[in-house]
Every structure is written in C-alpha cells, then in structure tokens.
Amino acid sequence: MNQNKDQRDDLENDEVSAKDNETSAAAGGEALDLEGLDLTVETVEERISPSETNVFDK
C-alpha cells in the first residue's frame, strides 16, 4: 500500500507543483483569472439498483 500512498502523494505534489506559481501568486495577492476559469463542480448521485431496494429478500 505504501506504493499507492506514494503515488497519491506524488500526484498531489505534481498537482501542487504545476500550480505553484499561480497558487503562490494568489496567496500573495495576485488575481486568479476567476472569470475565465471553469469552476464547474460535478457529482453523480449513485443510482440505486434493484438489488439494493429489495428489503424483502436482502
């Protein structure tokens, strides 16, 4: 599992490092191009399958 954790950390680090300049800039007071950024948030309500609604048999 350590491998997995490392991978996850790496991914996070990659993400952070790719955005380092912009993030630091934001924290330092420089504007993000908020109006130009796509801030869509997506979630999907997992569909309930028939096997999960059968309280009689299950």
Next chain:
Amino acid sequence: MIQLPSNDFPVTLAFPPQGHWTQPHLALPCLKAWLHASGYSDVDQMDLSVEAFDHFLTAESLTRAAEKVERRLPLERFQGDRLPLGQMRAWRAAAESAASAQSLIDRVESAKAILRGQDHPVDSERGFWDPDRYVPAVRTLYHGLRLISSAHYPSELTPHNFTMAYSNDSSEEVLAATLDEEQNPFIEFYREQVMPRLLARKPKLLGLSVLYGSQLIPALTLARMVKAALPDCHITMGGGFLAYIGDKVMAAPGMAECFDSIVFHEGERPLLMLCEALRTGEPLHDVGSLAWWDRSNPEEPVVVKNMSAHPIKLDDAPAPDLEGLPLDKYFSPQVVIPYDVNRGCYYGECTFCTLPTVIGPGYRTRSSETIARHVVELRDRYSSTHFNFITDCMPPGMIKDLPEQLIEAEAGITWWADARIEPKAYDADGARRLYESGCRKLLFGFESATKRILKMMMKGQSLKSVVEVARNCTEANISVTFYAMVGFPTETREEARATLEFIEQHADIIREVSLQTFHIDEVAKTYKEPEQFGIRVLDAPGDLALYHDYEADVGMTQEEAAEMFEEMMASFRRNLAIFSGDNIFYFMQKSHYFLHLAAGETPQGFSERCAERTAARAERQAEPELTVSRGLVSIPLGFSHSDAVRTLGDPLARAARPDFLTGRYVRDADRVAEEKLPPLDPKERFLLYDPENGEFVELRDGGSRVLSALRECGTLGALVEAQRDAGASDAAIQKLEQFAAELHRLGVLRAAATPTSAPKALATARG
C-alpha cells in the same frame, strides 16, 4: 425423540457470503435448534458472510487490496484517445482506488465501530445515532468494498449483492468461478480464515445455507475446498435459491466433485434424518426431501431424488438458537433477532409470488402463546429487545392475538415484520395495540395502484383499504413501507406512473418503498401459464437458468420497465424524506431505521429530520471561515469520473453483467450497450475524495486551481480578500463564492465552527 447420539458427530452449518450484514439470518439458528433438541449437541454454526465482510473491511485487507489494484489496474494503463464502455468499469475502479484507498485504510476500523455502536461506552453518544457520523461511516464501508472488488475486478461485492463476470446460469461458468483465484475473493478468505477451523473441527456433516443467487458461487467454492481437504465430510446444501434450481445443479456435470447432496424446502426434518443416516451408516434413500449422489460406482455417481419429508409442526419447533454466531460482528449497534412466527402464506393467491415454493407446501404457524414465550426467552438469552418477525404475512387472527400475548408476557420488545393489507385487522384499535406490543414498522405488499394490474396479480386488495390501513398504522406511530412492482406483464408506463403518483400523494403515510422490477422464474404462474398474462416466455440459455425474458404485445418491454424503475427511484429520491440525499442509507441498511424507531423516534419525526438535514445541506453558503476539508485528496484524471458513473448506471450497461438477483443479464447486452453508450472522450479532470464525508467530487482544472489557492490562503475569507486586493471584480468574487458554496454543500469545504448539517437532530430521541 430419537436415541441421543454421543458427541462424536460434529456438525457444522455455514451461511456462505453474500447476505445482508446488519442482522443474523434465520435459517441456521432454526436448524441448529432443531438438531440440538433432537439430541445433536455438537452443532456449530458460522455466518461466513458477515465474517467475510468483517475480514475484508480491515486495514490489512484493504492495504493488500490497494496493492493488488495498483498491479492489476494501474491508472496509467488507461491513457488513450477514448475510454470505451468495456474499460470504463476498470478505469473507474482504478481512479477511485487511487483517490480513496489510503483514507479508507485509515478509517475503516472506526467506521465499523460506529455502525456496531462500539465507538463510545454511552449509547446516546454513539455515532450510529448521529447522521453526520453514521453516513460517512456507511460510505466508508461501501467504498472499502469497492476497493476489495477492484482488487478482484470485475467481481463486485457490495452489502447487497455479489456478482462476477461469470454467470449463475451456466454450471460451467459457476464451476470455473470457484477456481478463479484472481476474481473470486472468497478463495483466499476461506483458505486463510475458514479452512483452518474446519480442518481442526473435522465435521462429519457440513450444511451450507444458500438463500440467494449471490451465494451460489461462494458456497460451491467452499464446498469444493472442503471436499478436497475432508473427503469423508458429507457436504449438503439447502435454502431458498436451491429450492428453485437444485434439480438443475444436481444434473450439472462436475457438481458431484464439490458436494454430496441437496435438501429441498424446509430443512429441519431432512437434516436430522441425514445426520441419523450418516451416523448409523444407513443408506440415504429414506432421508426425506434429499437429492444425493449414489457413489456406489465412484466413477459414475448417480443422482437419486428421495420422497419429500413431512413438514414439521411449527408450533413444536424450538426457538431459534443463535449460539455461536458472531453477534458482535453484525453492522448494527444492537442485535435484531430474527424469529419465524409462521411459514408459508395463508393467502397464497398472488400470481407473481413463488415464495411458498421456497419453504415447501402448506401454511403453518406458531401459536401466539408460543411466540410470546420464545420472544421472552430469546430476549433474555441474547440481551436484545429488538425482533424481526420473519413471515410472509400474519393472518388477521394473529394480528389481534399476538399483541395481547406480548403485552401480557411483558415482553417489552420492539419488532417489525412483513404484512398483508387486512383492513379489519389493521383498524385504528388494532394498530394501537400493535404499537403497544412493540410493533414499529410494517412492510405491506402494495405492488400497484392500477386496479387492472392488481386483479391480474390477484392481490385481493382495494386502494381504499390500502390507504385506510396505512393511515391507521401511521396514526399509531407504526412506520409503513410499501413493496411496489414495476413491469408486471402488460403494465404500461402510464400505469407505472400512476403507482408512483399514488405513493407520492400519500408520502405522509408511506415512509419507504421497496421497488422491484418484475421478473419471471421457472416456478412462477406467469411462466407456467404465460397466455393468461398475455406474454411469450423466451428460452433461457444455460443449464442453470432460472429467470426468463419474455415478450408482450402490450405494455412495457423489460428494457422499458428497467428505465421506469430509474424514473420512479429518481422521483422517490426527490419526494420521500428517507430517500432524499444520503438519508437513503437508513433505508438501505436493513433494520437501521427501525432501530431509530425502536429508540423512541416517530416515523413523522424521523422523516422531518431527514428532510431538515437535506434542506440544511442545500442551504449552505459561502461563509468566510470555510476551509478545505481535512484530508481531502485530489488526483488528476484523463477522463470524467462523473461521465463514467453516469454511463455505468445506465440500465443498458447494467444488463451487460450478470445480476444474480434480478436475472436481467442479457448475453449480448454488452454488445448492445457498447453500440448505444458512446465511449468517453479525454477530459482533464480532478477527482476529489473527502474522507470526512466519504464522497467523490469532480472538478475541472479551474476549480482545482481555486481549491489549491484556497488551501494556501487558509480560509475562503482570506482568499476573497487576496483576490479583491489583486483587483478581482465583483462578478469574479461572486463566481468564487458560488463555487465555494457548492463545495460547502458537498462537504469539500467546511466551516469548523458550525455543524456540518442540521443539529444532531436524529440523536435527540435517544435522550
């Protein structure tokens, strides 16, 4: 009474995975009690289903699973210019595992403790009663099973089902599945956790209880392993599912290598006869209701099917014996004891119902006096006052008598049960007496709001009486659940929508709906007399096939019925409080909502608090003190996770893999689904997993950048201030705040000083 045998005839009864995980199943405790009362004192029982859930949901098992997923399904493998349906499930498993595995490993033990009420010594302080701790705990366990499933891809183990790529319809596939170490998670579980105990015990007889299709492969997997290690142990199987397909299983090549016999229908008397025959070395010809292999010629075992055994007189049967079951491992804070008040159905007319087939012919009941006496015994023996009365339905006389007996015996219990609409029995006074006796929830077979359909079903109930009974129960504070069916032969979309409308119009008296799609099995009246129902039953390929597709000239096709199921469920999610948002976990975990009712909550109070909880979440705003949820994980993806989940949830995609419960597995469905469900195009996305909530959220690159900036700044207020200082316009700040409000609603951003949902309202009833 038989001659008491000595203790040198050890019997082991086992319930193989997968069954539900919140409370014990009834079959083995009934068999153990019967054998014990008949002189067999050395009877062990194992709930391998709940043991498997417990074993898989450990930090150690999840760690192993995560390592396996990395080996079998590395995310890097899915780089390309498109993600076809055939790879989507694997990609989703890889993505979710990468985002959530470590959090699940860290939190799985505390999640189990919350569901079991083992997280705090004081009952009222336990997380089970607090939705903000309960729901994330349930989600953690669900995701934990997804991780275990991913490690055995494409198999899927959930609290509700177990499916593999192998179909139950074919003995060849079933037997191949029992040997597939990569995909069958139970081989390793049995080898490490179960076989050492069986080898030490060396039972003379192993009985496997197979109630559901989801248990067939796991049962045969174990049987095969035991047969190889303990060739002298007689392995028999029985249970509801085998009552349907037992003859086919016996006729299938290769099965004789796995086990020795099948008991059909009720097991008590045949199992005792089998013990006697094996113990005394008598041939098996006189063991009632048994199909077995005569191995006189070991090279060519011959199937022998014996005469049926007489059903037992139920009132003489002892109370179920739960001794030996791992009562602390069920995923409920209190044991809900199953108890059979009767067997069979006194009504027995419904044309869709084949349940009498399972238990055998006839209707038998225990007397109300016996029930009350047993309930008190069980209450004291297992220190639990919660009961699930197992019954197809109680006859009117018992509805009147049982409450009186329970009250007179001062049983002091709470209970729930299935029921049939009987307006005279469930009048206002009757409902009040039921509540006084501890009844907190009744589940009625409603099925449809269309008279024509009800007539075809021979339900023998009117909509007027349905409303009357539900209202009387509601006014007595008994929660009402309706079973409903979609897709009965000739039913139209309009008729299904009428059922939906009827239920939602009566949402004040119908708290839950157990919605099912109609399907035809080989013992159903619809199978035997299809012309009566205006359908043509199609052949089902496969030597173990139980369910059949059909065609009708009028009404919905099976595909349309599956779509209508989706439409109805989506509507219930919007309009029934207990189905709204993540409150639905209370419905999906058998007995959990009941335990709230048993603790003093009213159906109306619980519904209101569910609605408040959903509303409170929807109303969350962009507050300045919002911070990024602790432990939030973000990983970059090359495709959209939400697009994949949506596609995989399509009924077409679902039909492309075997579903042991509904039988809606169509052999060429994968080809049809591939044609109709387009592949995903590459998209730059970020998948967030919030371990505090146990939810996945997807952002675009822009959202991920803002989230990183917010993390840097500490709070939303600080980020807003920094952006204003840097010259951001009002419109830009408004957009940022809308984004933050949405993430607040989803739990990705949290206000540390404010509760994450409505006050601990659901906990208040505990006092």
